Amino acid sequence: MFLSIMKRKFFLTILFAVSATVFSSCEKKVSNTKFTLFYPDNEAFYFVPVTKEIKELDSLSEIKTAEKLLEELKTSPNTDLRGCVPKEVVFSDINYDKEKKSFSLKFTSSKSLGDADEQLMLGCITNTLTNLKDSESITLSTNLKTDMDYSEPITKESYQNSFLDVDKPSDEHPSTETVYWYDKAKKYLIPVQVGIPKKDVKSLIDKLRKGPENRNIEYFTGSIPEDYTISIKNVNANHIDILIKSPPESDKNISQNIQNIVLLTIYDLKIFDTVKFINSDNSENVIDLTKINPKDNLNFINGS
Amino acid sequence: MKINCVFKQFMLLSVFFVLFCYSAIAQELVLSDVNFENSSKSINILASKEIKAEMFKIVDPHRTVIDLQGAVYYPVAKKIDVNNDVIKQIRISQFQTDPPIVRVTIETTKEIDFKLNNILEKNNQNIKLTYISNEKKELKSSIITINNKSLKPKKVEVDEKQTQISNPSETKKLFDNLINVDFKETDSSTKVSISGKDNISYKYFTLDNPDRLVVDTYGTNIEQSNDIFSVRPSKIVQKVRFGAIEKTETAPEGVRIVFELKNKIAVTDNKKSDKNLLFTLVPDKNSPSPTMASDPKNLGNTLNNTIATNTYTPKYKANGKYLVVLDAGHGGNDPGAVGHSGAREKDVTLAVSYYLRKMLMDNGISVIMARGDDSEIELQPRVDVANNNNADLFVSVHCNALDGKSPMGIETYYRTPQSLDFGKLIHKTMVQNIDTPDRNLRGDRNLFVIRKTNMPSVLVEIGYISNPIEEANLVNSAHQKKIAQALYKGIKEYLGKYTQVRR
Numbered sequence: 075m076f077l078s079i080m081k082r083k084f085f086l087t088i089l090f091a092v093s094a095t096v097f098s099s100c101e102k103k104v105s106n107t108k109f110t111l112f113y114p115d116n117e118a119f120y121f122v123p124v125t126k127e128i129k130e131l132d133s134l135s136e137i138k139t140a141e142k143l144l145e146e147l148k149t150s151p152n153t154d155l156r157g158c159v160p161k162e163v164v165f166s167d168i169n170y171d172k173e174k175k176s177f178s179l180k181f182t183s184s185k186s187l188g189d190a191d192e193q194l195m196l197g198c199i200t201n202t203l204t205n206l207k208d209s210e211s212i213t214l215s216t217n218l219k220t221d222m223d224y225s226e227p228i229t230k231e232s233y234q235n236s237f238l239d240v241d242k243p244s245d246e247h248p249s250t251e252t253v254y255w256y257d258k259a260k261k262y263l264i265p266v267q268v269g270i271p272k273k274d275v276k277s278l279i280d281k282l283r284k285g286p287e288n289r290n291i292e293y294f295t296g297s298i299p300e301d302y303t304i305s306i307k308n309v310n311a312n313h314i315d316i317l318i319k320s321p322p323e324s325d326k327n328i329s330q331n332i333q334n335i336v337l338l339t340i341y342d343l344k345i346f347d348t349v350k351f352i353n354s355d356n357s358e359n360v361i362d363l364t365k366i367n368p369k370d371n372l373n374f375i376n377g378s
Numbered sequence: 379m380k381i382n383c384v385f386k387q388f389m390l391l392s393v394f395f396v397l398f399c400y401s402a403i404a405q406e407l408v409l410s411d412v413n414f415e416n417s418s419k420s421i422n423i424l425a426s427k428e429i430k431a432e433m434f435k436i437v438d439p440h441r442t443v444i445d446l447q448g449a450v451y452y453p454v455a456k457k458i459d460v461n462n463d464v465i466k467q468i469r470i471s472q473f474q475t476d477p478p479i480v481r482v483t484i485e486t487t488k489e490i491d492f493k494l495n496n497i498l499e500k501n502n503q504n505i506k507l508t509y510i511s512n513e514k515k516e517l518k519s520s521i522i523t524i525n526n527k528s529l530k531p532k533k534v535e536v537d538e539k540q541t542q543i544s545n546p547s548e549t550k551k552l553f554d555n556l557i558n559v560d561f562k563e564t565d566s567s568t569k570v571s572i573s574g575k576d577n578i579s580y581k582y583f584t585l586d587n588p589d590r591l592v593v594d595t596y597g598t599n600i601e602q603s604n605d606i607f608s609v610r611p612s613k614i615v616q617k618v619r620f621g622a623i624e625k626t627e628t629a630p631e632g633v634r635i636v637f638e639l640k641n642k643i644a645v646t647d648n649k650k651s652d653k654n655l656l657f658t659l660v661p662d663k664n665s666p667s668p669t670m671a672s673d674p675k676n677l678g679n680t681l682n683n684t685i686a687t688n689t690y691t692p693k694y695k696a697n698g699k700y701l702v703v704l705d706a707g708h709g710g711n712d713p714g715a716v717g718h719s720g721a722r723e724k725d726v727t728l729a730v731s732y733y734l735r736k737m738l739m740d741n742g743i744s745v746i747m748a749r750g751d752d753s754e755i756e757l758q759p760r761v762d763v764a765n766n767n768n769a770d771l772f773v774s775v776h777c778n779a780l781d782g783k784s785p786m787g788i789e790t791y792y793r794t795p796q797s798l799d800f801g802k803l804i805h806k807t808m809v810q811n812i813d814t815p816d817r818n819l820r821g822d823r824n825l826f827v828i829r830k831t832n833m834p835s836v837l838v839e840i841g842y843i844s845n846p847i848e849e850a851n852l853v854n855s856a857h858q859k860k861i862a863q864a865l866y867k868g869i870k871e872y873l874g875k876y877t878q879v880r881r
Contacts, residue, residue, distance in 0.1 A: 116783070117785050118780055118785055119785075119817065119818075156782070160781055186715075187781075188715040188778065188779025188780055188781065188843075188844055189715065189776060189777075189778050189779060189839060190778045190779060190780040190839075190842070190844075191779065191780055191781050193823055194780070196823075196824065197823075219712050221707065221757065221776070221825055221826060221827070221837075222823075222824045222825060222826060223824050223825065223826040223829045223830070224824070228824055232821075232822055232823055232824055233823065236820060236821045237818040237819070237820065238798075238801075238802070238818070238819045238820070238821070290818070
């Protein structure tokens with residue numbers, strides 16, 4: 075009798091252990107993975123990066139991931155943004171070349187696309203797929219009559235939010251870098267290309283605060299409040315110390331947010347491995363940009 | 379009496395007018411059409427008066443080129459897909475405007491020797507074109523018919539100056555002096571070396587439209603056939619190709635080496651020895667460097683430094699005028715975007731382009747229309763007509779469209795740094811003169827025509843035809859004229875920076 079109970083207990087224990095293992099392995103396979111997708115704003119003026127958690131198998135291949143993301147781009151995530159793949163468009167022949175770090179795909183459509191329709195779609199696809207790890211370019215082909223040149227791979231540089239100031243002489247800014255400005259509703263942080271003296275962090279941070287100086291003032295606004303002071307304390311080859319002075323009794327969330335905005339801008343410069351923030355209360359916060367990607371939660375919204 | 383006198387004067391003036399018109403028409407050799415008749419396997423070239431033709435062959439791919447001297451082709455460019463066993467395609471384009479040359483390019487499936495023979499048939503002047511397949515040595519024939527539509531048909535003069543260039547690696551090797559071509563890049567130059575087993579007898583010269591350095595070597599042979607510049611890009615040389623030089627009375631057989639250049643160059647002969655030739659190629663400081671930025675290898679730099687220095691200076695053509703190529707978007711079976719009320723992009727762009735053409739021509743600027751009527755023209759010929767004619771500016775006119783809720787406004791696109799100043803001016807004059815939102819001057823977005831043109835070029839989206847308000851404006855001729863006027867101001871201001879536009 076005792077043996078029989080023991081046998082049953084042993085059997086149940088084994089069963090439980092096996093079930094738990096199977097269950098946990100199943101649980102491990104299905105997870106929510108964060109992806110950054112790019113959608114046009116409602117005025118179709120710029121591309122907005124949006125982080126979404128997408129319920130998917132985490133062992134998804136590059137091709138399956140691309141398929142999933144292209145599907146996501148068809149519908150707008152909310153009323154602030156536009157869907158950017160017309161419903162008539164069908165994707166096929168999706169491939170990934172690991173060596174070239176490049177996706178290739180074909181799109182067909184039963185209906186011709188307007189110039190802006192095609193531009194927006196390409197912008198969203200290019201920005202979204204080149205944002206994936208080990209992906210630098212997209213090669214496209216189509217059955218459509220088009221004004222585009224698909225003979226060469228498309229890189230993300232073609233579809234950055236780049237708006238030039240027509241009032242300024244051409245040689246005033248020797249290089250362009252990315253700043254993160256708010257949209258007019260201050261809801262989304264938008265990466266925008268601006269002209270600055272080459273790799274000059276101070277100019278870049280000044281641009282963050284000032285926001286656009288030209289006609290783009292209708293679309294963007296500076297991302298650092300007037301009552302915050304940001305200065306550079308120390309710079310060496312791979313490291314930068316940044317002092318953030320906040321007004322008395324300032325909201326800690328705002329301070330943290332400002333730190334994140336500065337971090338995003340520094341991250342895109344691709345010259346510093348570590349950043350040390352020194353706060354008004356002399357507390358310090360060192361961030362290793364080789365381990366942390368500040369874009370991971372950029373404009374996070376609830377996904378599917 | 380008085381009435382009689384006035385009548386006489388009127389008649390006299392009329393006669394003068396008719397004579398003037400006739401002489402104006404008679405002076406111009408107009409190629410009215412080119413077509414291919416499948417039944418007779420003939421190419422019909424319809425011309426208004428006598429025509430002088432020059433024919434030569436080029437390889438990779440195999441093409442026979444016929445340049446029709448002094449001819450004007452108003453459609454600017456046309457492509458005929460033949461796709462029979464010998465002829466793949468026939469392309470016709472206004473190769474050059476000053477002096478005018480129409481180029482007919484016959485792309486063939488293999489190396490073909492064409493021979494031109496004149497045949498006079500009633501009012502038509504025919505050239506019978508026979509061709510012999512080099513592979514099978516079989517005789518085939520096709521006919522080029524030049525129909526003379528003028529009042530005074532004349533015998534066609536055909537200059538059979540044929541430059542025999544074939545792929546030397548496929549020809550019988552008669553000479554042992556094998557040569558090899560290589561190059562080295564420095565910061566400021568490309569050094570091209572040609573080395574042989576024995577002493578090399580040679581001459582070299584440069585050509586333009588497109589820019590080339592040609593080195594003719596005699597008593598030589600070559601086994602190399604690959605384009606070394608496709609593997610290792612050069613700042614100065616686009617590609618290299620090789621051709622066999624046929625023996626003539628004054629020169630032996632040999633190898634022609636043609637370096638296709640990205641821009642005009644200055645070349646120095648730095649021969650190391652009689653067996654080792656060395657040419658140093660540096661950009662010609664007096665000429666623009668348009669294609670440097672379109673090199674894919676330079677793409678990153680271009681995009682990261684979109685606000686680079688403008689190095690372009692437009693130059694008067696031989697007739698003392700600037701040349702602007704206007705590209706009216708879409709056409710023919712391709713209507714482009716269609717508005718809610720049925721307005722077609724192709725009609726709007728053509729109308730605006732014609733208004734602009736008149737304004738430019740009235741102010742002493744030469745114009746070529748990349749699309750001059752409601753025909754469907756591929757993107758490449760639109761670019762070719764600008765590049766081949768060495769145009770100073772290229773303006774592509776388009777209407778924007780977006781599904782769903784459509785914005786309004788003007789967008790201007792440019793690609794190369796040399797196009798930036800031009801883009802700024804065009805965009806500025808557009809937004810200053812047209813009452814619609816400024817949607818900005820924007821950098822490259824993979825647009826074909828501004829990627830492939832060598833001169834400062836812009837693509838202007840003159841408004842959203844998908845927006846009902848803007849659609850109504852875009853079909854309004856007063857608004858179209860206003861847009862043309864704004865574009866004209868931008869062009870005039872840009873050219874005026876270099877010298878005064880004629881008034």
